[in-house]
Amino acid sequence: MYYIGFDLGSSSIKAALIEASTGKSIGVTQYPEKEMTIIAEQTGWAEQDPNLWWKNICKVTQKLLAQTGVSSNKIKGIGIAYQMHGLVVVDKNKQVLRPSIIWCDSRAVEIGNTTFKGIGEDKCVSNLLNSPGNFTLSKLKWVKENEPKIFEKIDKLLLPGDFIALKLTDEATTTISGLSEGIMWDFKQNKPADWLFNYMGISIDLIPTIVPTFANQGTVTKKASKEIGLPEGIPVLYRAGDQPNNAMSLNAFNPGEIAATGGTSGVVYAITDSTTTRESIRINNFAHVNYSKKQPRIGKLLNINGAGIQYSWMKKNIAASTDSYNDMNNLAASVPVGSEGLRILPYGNGAERMLNNTNKGASFFNLNFNKHNKAHLLRAALEGIAFSFVNGIDILKNDGVELSAIRAGNDNLFRSEIFSNTIATLVNTDINIIDTTGAIGAARAAGVSKGDFKTLDEAFSDNEHVMTYHPLKDKKIYTDVYDVWKQDLEKQYNK
Structure with missing residues (x-):
């Protein structure tokens, strides 16, 4: 039996298979061969189509299974790593409302700086451990100010990895680690930073259900199974941004x-x-x-x-x-x-x-x-x-x-x-x-979550x-x- 790990980057998506019994990597590949397009309609902007990510996830999965000769029914679970700080917004039907504003987009810099000064540096540093900066919540505030008709339709805000989990499980979820990378987590109060959302005029109801980083975060639906070629019912077991995941992989x-x-x-x-x-x-x-x-x-x-x-x-x-x-x-x-x-x-x-x-x-x-x-x-x-x-x-x-x-x-x-x-x-x-790679690390983390490895150290x-x-x-x-x-x-x- 095996675990599959994905690493969603801005240039390509890597996928890896590891043996559930040993943690050994048996195959790594990526798709597409050429870098994914980054849309830049204005200087400092950077956007990508989340639905293209999903299509490429499906293609890299088929490529990896063909390359390794592993049958899809041998896959026990999924781990996801992803490019950090991106914003994906979906409506009540879980449909993407606009391209993702990704990590290297700088349009929200001034929003973050103004918020930092308006709330007070001491409050932000003590509770958020960061300035709101040019991160996910500031990007959502930009959508509110500049695309109000789109903003009105938003049901959930997602990070890139949350979106892939949504496509797999049909459930909108996120993690504490993910919320912290979007500068939405209050470390002092150990909960989402509702006061920051209030300051920006954004409802905290847009936050998806919070699940543990290592846990059953939902199972592959029948629809997703047909598209990606993995068994219906297998769980998504792990999710983290690329830099925390890279550290975990090392x-x-x-x-x-x-x-x-x-x-x-x-x-x-x-x-x-x-x-x-x-x-x-x-x-x-x-x-x-x-x-x-x-x-x-x-x-x-x-x-x-x-x-x-x-x-x-x-x-x-x-x-x-x-x-x-x-x-x-x-x-x-x-x-x-x-x-x-x-x-x-x-x-x-x-x-x-x-x-x-x-x-x-x-x-x-x-x-x-x-x-x-x-x-x-x-x-x-x-x-x-x-x-x-x-x-x-x-x-x-x-x-x-x-x-x-x-x-x-x-x-x-x-x-x-x-x-x-x-x-x-x-x-x-x-x-x-x-x-090693982030995709291998994500696959091993899935094995830790499932219990095939008692500790993270054992998976390496x-x-x-x-x-x-x-x-x-x-x-x-x-x-x-x-x-x-x-x-x-x-x-x-x-x-």
Whole structure:
């Protein structure tokens, strides 16, 4: 028997099957091959059709079953991970009323900022652990103000994962973790933030039924079974946003553990048991997948826009057309630590929350045409991104995180010894690289919910451990370079 996990991203949907008896992954695939379209009718807007998500979920399921040769009647349950912060609105007939306003849409920034000031920063920070910001409820307020005829028809507000669960089960449900990512959960009162809804003039009745993250959240209907090709009656057993789910997939559940990703943008997601914060702008605080009132587990999320996109830019514009990322890493390794004085600030991918939403672009310092070459540029790029991760971890430490472990996926940046050794050495912590995906994690979480695994730890396989980067002994050479880089950062962003 098997569990299936889905990871709904904004570019594609990944699906995975795991064995119910062992937790071992037996197949992973994605659909579509080309990136899903993001609709941008105006600058700063980003929308997608939720019904297209559902069609692609159905197609990726059939693709995975065909690829693995597993019969659909062997599937015991479903886990769902999804792109965070998106808004889906449906009417009383559970029909989508407009395209989803997704995570990277910025139209509600001013609404969130005005609400933050209007309610009071102290109230928001103490109860929500965040500013309302450009998150789900602020996006719904935008619909209320700008599309009143649509707003009047709304019966339920959903996150992207809630919508997929709705299509599977015909039940509108959500989770505490999901409500917290939409900045709709009051951690002090342990209930939806009705006072915030009231301030925005939105009825709390729009919130769906709240179900546990790990639980039977409804079963596949006859209609959904025909469309997706999974058995009628099997349960949806788990649901979480992509970053909490990624941390869960990397076996990060306890205070002090950090899950890091180094994709186009970088994420440092730290687990803490503290329901306080001094950083409501630079850091987001969400209920982690194993959160409870009695045993709070908060995920402190710090995003770094200018991460892998900078190294990708180097590949397109600096490296030879035949160079792979591995070739680039080898070339960068021919240059000593510090890139012989060349330093790069990687913040060239839009406004950086960790820099108080400033956007001054990437910067090069001390470039010497008589000394520096392509190899120096590549090493300085990797070091600059690594330094931005270290700076982010420093911000998290200043907000109460006591670092004990770092786990990361086996992506391009963390495959680089320069990148990973620099971080491990500067924060004096091992980095364990684990070869897994969010879809695999979601499938395993379904198995935990069903009871095939007694604990989350039991669901994981040691075979997925790729390697460990240890802090290097000669730390001073790294700290000296990092200190100079931080001086560049302060000069550039304090102008």
